[in-house]
Amino acid sequence: MSVQTTTPRPALKPSLRLRVQHNRYTVAAVAAAVVLYLISLIAVPAFVSFNHLTSLLNVAGILGVVAVGAGIVIIGGGIDLAIPNVVSIGIPPLVATLAVGGIVEGAQLMYTSGTPKSASPTVLQNAANNHVVVGLSGTPLIWIALTVMAVLLLSRTSLGRSIYAVGTNPRVAELAGINVRPTQIATYVISGVTAAIAGLLLLGFTATASSTVGDAYLLPAIAAVVLGGASILGGQGSAIGIAAGVFLLNTVTSLTTVLNLSNADQQIVEGGILLLVLAAYSGRLNLRRGSTAPWNPPEAATTSQAVPEPTGP
Amino acid sequence: MRLRRTLAGAPVRELGPIYLVMLAVVGANFVLEPSLLSSANITDLAVQVAPFVLVALAQTMVMLLAGIDLAVGALVSLASTITARTLGHGVADLGVILAIIAAVGCLGSLTGLFVAVLRVPALVVTLATSFIWEGVALKVLPQAGGNVPSGDAVYFTGALFGVPIVVVLIALVLIAWATLRRSPAGLRLYAVGNNPMAARLSGLSVIRGHMLAYGLGAGCSALAGIVLSAQTSSGDPNIGTPFTLSSVAAAIIGGISLFGGRGRVAGAVAGAIVIGMLNNLLLYAGVSSFFQYVVQGGMLLLIVGFTTWRRMRLARETTSGPAVAQATA
Numbered sequence: 067m068s069v070q071t072t073t074p075r076p077a078l079k080p081s082l083r084l085r086v087q088h089n090r091y092t093v094a095a096v097a098a099a100v101v102l103y104l105i106s107l108i109a110v111p112a113f114v115s116f117n118h119l120t121s122l123l124n125v126a127g128i129l130g131v132v133a134v135g136a137g138i139v140i141i142g143g144g145i146d147l148a149i150p151n152v153v154s155i156g157i158p159p160l161v162a163t164l165a166v167g168g169i170v171e172g173a174q175l176m177y178t179s180g181t182p183k184s185a186s187p188t189v190l191q192n193a194a195n196n197h198v199v200v201g202l203s204g205t206p207l208i209w210i211a212l213t214v215m216a217v218l219l220l221s222r223t224s225l226g227r228s229i230y231a232v233g234t235n236p237r238v239a240e241l242a243g244i245n246v247r248p249t250q251i252a253t254y255v256i257s258g259v260t261a262a263i264a265g266l267l268l269l270g271f272t273a274t275a276s277s278t279v280g281d282a283y284l285l286p287a288i289a290a291v292v293l294g295g296a297s298i299l300g301g302q303g304s305a306i307g308i309a310a311g312v313f314l315l316n317t318v319t320s321l322t323t324v325l326n327l328s329n330a331d332q333q334i335v336e337g338g339i340l341l342l343v344l345a346a347y348s349g350r351l352n353l354r355r356g357s358t359a360p361w362n363p364p365e366a367a368t369t370s371q372a373v374p375e376p377t378g379p
Numbered sequence: 380m381r382l383r384r385t386l387a388g389a390p391v392r393e394l395g396p397i398y399l400v401m402l403a404v405v406g407a408n409f410v411l412e413p414s415l416l417s418s419a420n421i422t423d424l425a426v427q428v429a430p431f432v433l434v435a436l437a438q439t440m441v442m443l444l445a446g447i448d449l450a451v452g453a454l455v456s457l458a459s460t461i462t463a464r465t466l467g468h469g470v471a472d473l474g475v476i477l478a479i480i481a482a483v484g485c486l487g488s489l490t491g492l493f494v495a496v497l498r499v500p501a502l503v504v505t506l507a508t509s510f511i512w513e514g515v516a517l518k519v520l521p522q523a524g525g526n527v528p529s530g531d532a533v534y535f536t537g538a539l540f541g542v543p544i545v546v547v548l549i550a551l552v553l554i555a556w557a558t559l560r561r562s563p564a565g566l567r568l569y570a571v572g573n574n575p576m577a578a579r580l581s582g583l584s585v586i587r588g589h590m591l592a593y594g595l596g597a598g599c600s601a602l603a604g605i606v607l608s609a610q611t612s613s614g615d616p617n618i619g620t621p622f623t624l625s626s627v628a629a630a631i632i633g634g635i636s637l638f639g640g641r642g643r644v645a646g647a648v649a650g651a652i653v654i655g656m657l658n659n660l661l662l663y664a665g666v667s668s669f670f671q672y673v674v675q676g677g678m679l680l681l682i683v684g685f686t687t688w689r690r691m692r693l694a695r696e697t698t699s700g701p702a703v704a705q706a707t708a
Contacts, residue, residue, distance in 0.1 A: 298500045330517035337510030344499045
């Protein structure tokens with residue numbers, strides 16, 4: 067597509083500055099991940115090795131795969147509790163997620179008969195454990211591939227643009243002619259597929275299939291998506307940012323592990339970092355859809371002198 | 380006007396569906412296991428489901444402000460571990476117990492302050508705080524253990540005139556809530572939950588509303604943790620984990636709106652009883668543990684579908700204008 071010189075329009079390609087500004091949360095997430103990684107290199111000299119980086123990626127892979135799917139659901143507004151119920155009978159998405167999660171878990175239990183299965187196909191074990199390229203096992207490669215696919219999906223396809231539109235405001239998206247419900251269902255399907263892939267990789271990694279082992283990934287995946295700059299309210303976020311969030315979370319974990327922090331301290335540190343990031347991102351809600359999320363009146367109302375300062379009754 | 384109507388609306392019609400479901404589930408329990416119909420067994424059931432009812436109440440407080448608290452489970456665990464580590468001073472233990480409830484309540488208020496001041500979705504804030512409280516609980520008590528002296532446990536496991544004390548406690552919490560709901564602070568809580576912007580424009584403090592709701596919720600979680608510790612005579616840093624998501628389900632089944640400002644606490648109590656008794660039901664029905672999750676998930680979907688459908692019809696019949704848009708959009 068070449069822009070004809072005769073067109074009076076300004077260049078369609080946004081400037082670098084505009085692009086950075088538009089993607090500032092992604093940029094911030096990537097920067098935070100890189101800075102934290104560099105800090106970990108300074109703090110722990112033993113980390114300065116290619117092997118450490120590859121093993122970090124190997125470990126991060128499974129959470130990364132889960133987070134790709136969770137991130138797409140979140141961008142589509144699926145976890146946003148303020149979204150009007152799009153499911154026909156009015157079941158809020160989160161509850162449906164909970165219930166469906168229960169069903170899937172049960173199906174797994176039936177398949178494994180409740181006891182951990184020890185025989186996992188060798189092809190899975192190989193994919194998860196053997197080094198395929200430069201010290202990377204199959205897991206991070208799949209993570210990277212899925213991230214690239216998510217980038218393309220979100221930015222280059224109409225489904226991707228629909229996901230952002232629905233996540234930003236489903237009502238407006240509907241009025242704009244987007245099929246809201248199929249779009250949201252698509253995000254759940256994608257998330258289900260990535261979760262299944264992660265489950266298979268985990269199966270290869272631990273060589274045992276257990277139905278509860280996946281539980282441990284749900285909340286960290288949401289945390290990684292948020293660290294990656296996606297808005298939990300939907301409509302904002304990027305696949306690159308989510309990957310950065312996963313990397314960041316795993317860097318923190320490896321740092322706290324090597325510093326010999328107990329499991330307890332590790333959780334406290336991770337929670338604290340998450341809170342800090344939230345505080346740093348908190349200005350965002352004022353920048354976008356000021357009328358729904360924050361309780362500060364929109365621009366016009368705040369400027370009017372008639373608004374009284376909040377006082378107790 | 381609308382707020383008044385919500386508060387004073389027809390409770391029977393609002394709570395009808397969930398109490399029908401509750402009667403059905405409880406009744407099915409008795410049909411499948413007739414031996415349950417003895418006063419001793421009914422008492423046992425009530426005691427068994429009581430901590431979960433308290434956690435559902437905790438979740439309800441936060442959901443009334445259109446939030447969601449992923450930290451309730453961690454707070455339960457935290458209170459449980461502190462209880463198991465600090466008791467053992469005779470009569471002074473009553474003061475210690477009150478102090479634990481107050482301290483954990485303050486942690487909740489802090490969370491509410493954070494949510495209100497930074498205007499970050501409660502879902503992610505409480506996710507972060509849940510990591511922190513869980514970590515602290517693990518520091519207090521790395522693994523299940525500790526000790527609750529039987530002299531203290533009896534405050535929660537004993538009976539008063541034949542009624543288990545936990546049931547009395549829940550009744551007291553509900554009475555306190557009913558009083559609060561009619562007070563200015565309670566009205567503010569509902570108003571802020573219903574429409575924070577309108578509440579603020581009417582001169583109500585959104586921040587104080589949040590601190591109150593999250594604080595009360597954390598206090599309920601703490602009470603649940605203490606009760607659990609008393610029941611097991613020990614503390615457990617992971618005891619609250621399974622409560623977190625099921626408390627959300629209980630509140631939703633009980634008619635607490637995810638959009639805030641709507642719903643009755645009595646509904647959440649019924650919702651908690653339904654979920655608690657559902658597990659028993661599957662057990663008595665002889666559903667193999669492999670199918671339990673499937674059946675439980677399916678029944679939850681059915682129940683939520685039924686109660687939501689009833690509620691939407693109710694909203695359409697009784698209110699007009701924005702209420703309809705809110706309930707059906």
